[in-house]
Amino acid sequence: MRASLIAAFGLSFAMSMGELGATVMVYPPGWVGLPVTIFSQTDRGDVFSGAVLTVVLIVVTLVLLIGLERIAARTAATR
Secondary structure (H helix, E strand, C coil): CHHHHHHHHHHHHHHHCCCHHHHHHHCCCCCCCHHHHHHHHHHCCCHHHHHHHHHHHHHHHHHHHHHHHHHHHHHHHCC
């Protein structure tokens, strides 16, 4: 069951990183998520800052997913 929960968390995290529309609709005033910030900067013409934040978002997502994959592999190996 642990491997299934890890996989579900990884999938939901990866899917949530690209959900700009849902993020815009549900974030409270004063709090801005990274996808909204990226959209705002590129919409204003600050493409370089938007690209930098996009790379940060990709790296964080990739590191988390690789970490989850390693945890799942260790869990499967102990069976």
